[in-house]
Amino acid sequence: MTTQERGATYTEVFANREFRVLFGSFTLLVAGDQVKMLALSALVYARTGSPGLSAAAYLVGFLPYIVGGTFLLSLADRIRPRALMVAGELVRVVTCLLLAFTGLPVWAMLLLVLATGLFSPVFGAARSALLPDLLPGDAFVLARSVLNVTAAGAQIGGLAAGGAILAFAGPTGALAVTAVLSALAAVVLRYGLPDFPARNAENATPKGDGPVRETLRVNRALLADPRVRGLLLAQWLPISLVVGAEAMMVPYLGNAAGFALAAASVGLAAGNFVVGRFVSPVGRERLAFPFAVVSGVPLLAFAARPGLAGAALIVLLATAASTACQLGLQRWFVDAVPEAVRGQAFGLASAGMMTGQALGGALVGVAAELTSPHMAIVLTGAATVVSALALHRSLRAGGQRPA
Incomplete structure (x- = not known):
């Protein structure tokens, strides 16, 4: 009986070193994002006293998926996946430090989260597209299953940890902790993953479409x-x-x-x-x-x-x-x-x-x-x-x- 007929096992999935790297960095990402949005919401509420603005601050991190998914996704195939994922973690580090220590007005904080969040779908797409290369066949399906379970668990754990950190260190301390988690994830990715080539590098040349035109064109082709x-x-x-x-x-x-x-x-x-x-x-x-x-x-x-x-x-x-x-x-x-x-x-x-x-x-x-x-x-x-x-x-x- 072949592996494909009997199905892969979770042991086989975790035996893959590169998957363990993705798994660890993904856990840090999801937990860190929950802490970040909770801390941002608390920071906005502390400054404004407005429950509505506090709720908006918590939800604003999810809104850019619509824009990023419409206009920027081609970058996931035009840039080397390791470089793209490391860049995503470093963007989170800079974002959290700016939110925590620069005293930005509330409107500027929300705009910063919106702007940097536009690339979140791209970073996630690079990770998802890499899985079938690392774990072909049924092992890929189990890897997706593991990440789905991890996302749910890390969200709950991140919220619980975020609440505890907020109680002891306040919003600024919680944002600093998130920056540290993202920096750690960047190190794990940089030194744990091979430098795989870009999947569609030829379209990143000056002769090709820009990323926005390419994203729109490919989205239309996929949906057609x-x-x-x-x-x-x-x-x-x-x-x-x-x-x-x-x-x-x-x-x-x-x-x-x-x-x-x-x-x-x-x-x-x-x-x-x-x-x-x-x-x-x-x-x-x-x-x-x-x-x-x-x-x-x-x-x-x-x-x-x-x-x-x-x-x-x-x-x-x-x-x-x-x-x-x-x-x-x-x-x-x-x-x-x-x-x-x-x-x-x-x-x-x-x-x-x-x-x-x-x-x-x-x-x-x-x-x-x-x-x-x-x-x-x-x-x-x-x-x-x-x-x-x-x-x-x-x-x-x-x-x-x-x-």
């Missing part, structure tokens, strides 16, 4: 390809709707919403681990469509207005199913996109998912205004099922036309 477009929508729609439903937990459960949101993180980890560890590669791909449909079904149970325990269980199941669906799509997506623009393709998938989750939350909010929180969740569950059925071709065979 029926197979790639279907796989992108399959990665965006079901999970974005499920996350949108989670945005209703606060209106539905009030102060107890944190338990349901924690259950969503457990579901994310469980879906990745169980399906990644115990289901074969072919099995994951066969289950992508059922998982996409099933991710919306539990949300329909909100019609019965479940209590805290029921709501937490429903959210856990929906998140686990939507996450497991993603694992079944990964190899199809790698096969579908041209290797020369793989970085941009992964960046587009990530930026679209971030944007879709924000829009999903907004649409569920509108539905709640027109109906009620629990009915908005029910409608979202129905929309998830409908979207999965509409995308059945991409979810069943990656949109591959029969030979």
Whole structure:
């Protein structure tokens, strides 16, 4: 039995030295970003006393994904990945130090975070595109699974650590700690990763398009390809709707919403681990469509207005199913996109998912205004099922036309 038939193992994934480097730097990145945004929010509140501005400061780090994903993603294929990822960490170091020690006015702090955040999708795309080179076949899928679980765990850990650091060192100290974490990640990447060549270096020459034109051109080409477009929508729609439903937990459960949101993180980890560890590669791909449909079904149970325990269980199941669906799509997506623009393709998938989750939350909010929180969740569950059925071709065979 070959590795591809039986599936890779997490032991094999972590046996790869370069993956361990990416894993360590990614953990530092996610945890550091949570501390940074928490510290920035606290700093803005301390200076202005405005809860609204404080909330805006926390969310502003997520907004640039739309712009960066639209105009800058080609840089992920035009620049050497190690140099790009190290540059990303150094940008975070400089940003945190400027926020902490220069006394910038609030408007300038928010503008700085927005401007530097424009490149975050590019740095992430370079990392994602490198994974299939380091770990081909099913090992790549498990590597994605590991990073997904790490992201959830590091977010929770980063928020907890951020709260503790804020209590002892204040916002300035927390930003300084984030700068140290980013500097450490830069060192890990610089000395732990080989200097792989740029994936699409020929387009970085003066004769080629500039990065903005190249990004727009390649985005159009990717979205014009029926197979790639279907796989992108399959990665965006079901999970974005499920996350949108989670945005209703606060209106539905009030102060107890944190338990349901924690259950969503457990579901994310469980879906990745169980399906990644115990289901074969072919099995994951066969289950992508059922998982996409099933991710919306539990949300329909909100019609019965479940209590805290029921709501937490429903959210856990929906998140686990939507996450497991993603694992079944990964190899199809790698096969579908041209290797020369793989970085941009992964960046587009990530930026679209971030944007879709924000829009999903907004649409569920509108539905709640027109109906009620629990009915908005029910409608979202129905929309998830409908979207999965509409995308059945991409979810069943990656949109591959029969030979």
